[in-house]
Amino acid sequence: MNDDTIGLSRRKMLVGLGAVGVASAGAGLGTTAYFNDTETFDNNELTAGSLDLFVHVDYSEDQGSYAQYSTQPGTYVDGNVVGIEGQQIEGEPLSIQVTDLKPGDSGEGEFCFSIVDNPAYMWMCGELTANAENGMNEPESEDDETPGGDLADAMEVTVSYCTDDGEGGNVVGDTIVSGSLAEVMLALQAGVPLSGDGDADASLAGRPAFEGVTEPFTDGEPNVAEQCVCFTWEVPTSVENEIQTDSVTFDFEFYAVQSRHNDGTHNPCVDETVVTAYDNSWKGQTLANPTDGNVYTSVSFGQSQTVLSFTFDDDADGVDFLDTADYSSTNLPVAVDADADGTHDWQVIWQPNAGFPDAPFGYTENTGGSYGPAQSLPAGFAASKVGDTIVFGIPNSEIGSTFRLLGYGSTGGEGPIAKVNDDPAVGPDFYDSTNAVEFSD
CATH class of the missing domain: 2.60.40 (Immunoglobulin-like)
Incomplete structure (x- = not known):
């Protein structure tokens, strides 16, 4: 074992390091070139993607000899306002109003989705905003002893998955939610997650998303995801005078939330x-x-x-x-x-x-x-x-x-x-x- 050691005080160490630095700098003075190569990446640009939801609406109602109604072909909602394919957007929310409602009246609607540029998780939301009595006439008062409107409880509603049958109709699939209008709107106010494969039993996290499309229309026809949502309502003939003069108003909303970096659990319908x-x-x-x-x-x-x-x-x-x-x-x-x-x-x-x-x-x-x-x-x-x-x-x-x-x-x-x-x-x-x-x- 060699007991000789090299001892450097801090001052000596600093001097030594400085000497190395001078030597290194001096060596560089006599060098004229290094091997080198350069690759340049010019005009770099990052562009954010987009997600734009179009909801295509096909709605009709049957009030017997009193009235029939259907939305115009090509009706869609974008940015919360209604448009007709090939026409200028009207700039108003889509509002469907039914008057002189009687037992036996019914209606049905189909909502299909164009999610432009990105696949997304879908949610259906809503709220019952009014269920009014509007006073009681003599026939109603004989059948109705409770305060408040009865129409939301009398109307029967079903929300289901559906797909195009290729002949202008629908193939109705799993039921998403059903019951009285009041019950269905209660569920929608809490938010109902939709599954891109139409499976009503799909789990919340990681359920199938709805595919994205490049354009909302192709050759004048809606370019939509395979799964649509169908909505039917009816006032049963068993309902009697308790609904006279009553009225209800309610809202539907659909949300699309990008599926990338997302597990689908975020509920946009709630606070x-x-x-x-x-x-x-x-x-x-x-x-x-x-x-x-x-x-x-x-x-x-x-x-x-x-x-x-x-x-x-x-x-x-x-x-x-x-x-x-x-x-x-x-x-x-x-x-x-x-x-x-x-x-x-x-x-x-x-x-x-x-x-x-x-x-x-x-x-x-x-x-x-x-x-x-x-x-x-x-x-x-x-x-x-x-x-x-x-x-x-x-x-x-x-x-x-x-x-x-x-x-x-x-x-x-x-x-x-x-x-x-x-x-x-x-x-x-x-x-x-x-x-x-x-x-x-």
């Missing part, structure tokens, strides 16, 4: 969404039937009602949180602090095997720190299950523009729970809303 993963380890319990997924809790503030929706998006293992064949005791109680004062005021509940008066939905109030048996939903409240989504409609008079919410989806101990609260580590408190999620319009 706010909270995502919560299923919990398979709550309190360290061993589960007989665990499964993974997320619950999407959304709030939509409407003109007359606030809609709370809970979409359960399961993984692909074949076990579904809301399926009573997988979990016989699955349920979803939702505690609401309607005025955000720190105490939950009432619960709305979905529990399919509980035998509630409005099965599978119930309602119960917090009466000084306790909840009694579930009752029917109060007047003006509404509830529905659409696929894997539970929807509650609350009259704006019964809930503030700021409120708190606690959801506690449970599978009765067989599988996971789905807590919707601010602190996932804290268990459910159906009385104190301190750990509930706050929403504000």
Whole structure:
């Protein structure tokens, strides 16, 4: 071993490094050229893509000898205004008005989509903006003892996937949502995701998108995605005088959201969404039937009602949180602090095997720190299950523009729970809303 060392103080090290630098610089003075080559990329340009949604509309109605109506061939909506192919855009929203409605009247519409330049996830949204009584004449008063309009509950509506049959008609596929007009519009206010392959059971995340096209028309004909949406309505002949003078107004909306770098879960129909993963380890319990997924809790503030929706998006293992064949005791109680004062005021509940008066939905109030048996939903409240989504409609008079919410989806101990609260580590408190999620319009 050589014990000789080379010692450099910091000053000596700096001097040494400086000497190396001088030598290097001196060596460069005598060099006349290096081998070199240059490649230049000129006029570089990045251009943003585009996404432009055209909705092609074919609508007709049948009021017997009183009236028939159809939209003009080539009618479409772009930028929220109506146009006719080959004509100048009229510049007004598409508005269909039906007067002198009677039992037996019906209508149907087809909506097809040109998504120009980019494939996209599609959503269908809507809102029931009025359901008016408009006074009561003598025949109506004999059949109708309840305040408020009855037409939205009397009209039967079905929204389905459909495709062109090649002969000017449609092949109707899976039903997307059906029921009374009030029930269908409740679901649409919560937002209904559409599947590009027409599968009503497609999962929310990563469902098939709608293909894009280069132009909305080809040789004067709509250039559309294969899947369209068909809408039918009817006032059944069983309806009697209770709808006299009543009227309803409602809106439909379609959203296209690019599918690139997107999983399709963003809901453009609602004001706010909270995502919560299923919990398979709550309190360290061993589960007989665990499964993974997320619950999407959304709030939509409407003109007359606030809609709370809970979409359960399961993984692909074949076990579904809301399926009573997988979990016989699955349920979803939702505690609401309607005025955000720190105490939950009432619960709305979905529990399919509980035998509630409005099965599978119930309602119960917090009466000084306790909840009694579930009752029917109060007047003006509404509830529905659409696929894997539970929807509650609350009259704006019964809930503030700021409120708190606690959801506690449970599978009765067989599988996971789905807590919707601010602190996932804290268990459910159906009385104190301190750990509930706050929403504000």
